[in-house]
Amino acid sequence: MIKIIAIGVWVCVVSLGSSYGMALFASKSTPTEKQEPSYFEGLDYRKTDPITVPVIYEDKIRGYILARFVYTIDGKTVAGLAVPPDPFMLDEAYRVIYSAKGFDFDRPERYDVAKLTEDIKKAVNARYKKDIVEDVLIEQFDYIEKDKVQHG
Template identity: 45%
Template sequence: MIRLMFVGLWVCAVTLISSYSVAQWSSSLPAEEPQSAYFEGLEYRKVRAINVPVVTDNEVKGYVVAQFVYTADARTLRELSIPPESLVVDRAFRLIYDDTDRQFDGVNKKNLDKLTTEIKTSVNGVFGAEIVKDVLIEELNYIDKRDILK
């Protein structure tokens, strides 16, 4: 019986001494340097293609097929509660549909810088900060109504 008590005391003593030794040893190690923040940079995100009808004189003349890419800070995108994709698509659709200065029928030059700048400014205005850094045009095509029916 006494032998069993000595074995129990010996196990307790070894456990306490080893725990104390490990604690002392780990506290004497040099502290780890905090890892520098990973530079994430800009992230490019492609939005879905949109089909915008071109209406002139209460008649659909054709469709503009457009797809945009926007750039934003990767960390900021993860922290947003509302993804900017839907806002970019909405604003692009409204600008192409509503603006009478942009006539897509026929061959004429478009002010694409103005279009992308207006999309960026509008989306950033909703967030109240410069979330979207740039808007790029991935695809911009005009399809005449007569070409669709062929």
């Protein structure tokens, strides 16, 4: 009977010792320094409503650009804004697309979308007078010629 009790005490001591050893090892191997947050931590992704922008060349409407954007913004920052950024995003997108020069009607796929998104981001941030928008992405960007638009 004493042998069984001694074996039970020995198993408890070994279990407690190994648990203590693993806890001590894990606490020393865990980094204690604070890690930098990733780029996407705390960012909200928001979609704009679609916009239709007429493309005018030589005083005539040649077609329309249909566009929809996604932008990233800090969640804490947007919660503190008195005016949401959506109207500014749409307004600046419309202005940038409408005022674009040198649109190639034969090859609309060559439109400089990287410059477009950067211009929209800069314009919205300029309106707020601080960096609110982190990035602007394109969800939809289509060119439709005027004669291919179906009415009613």
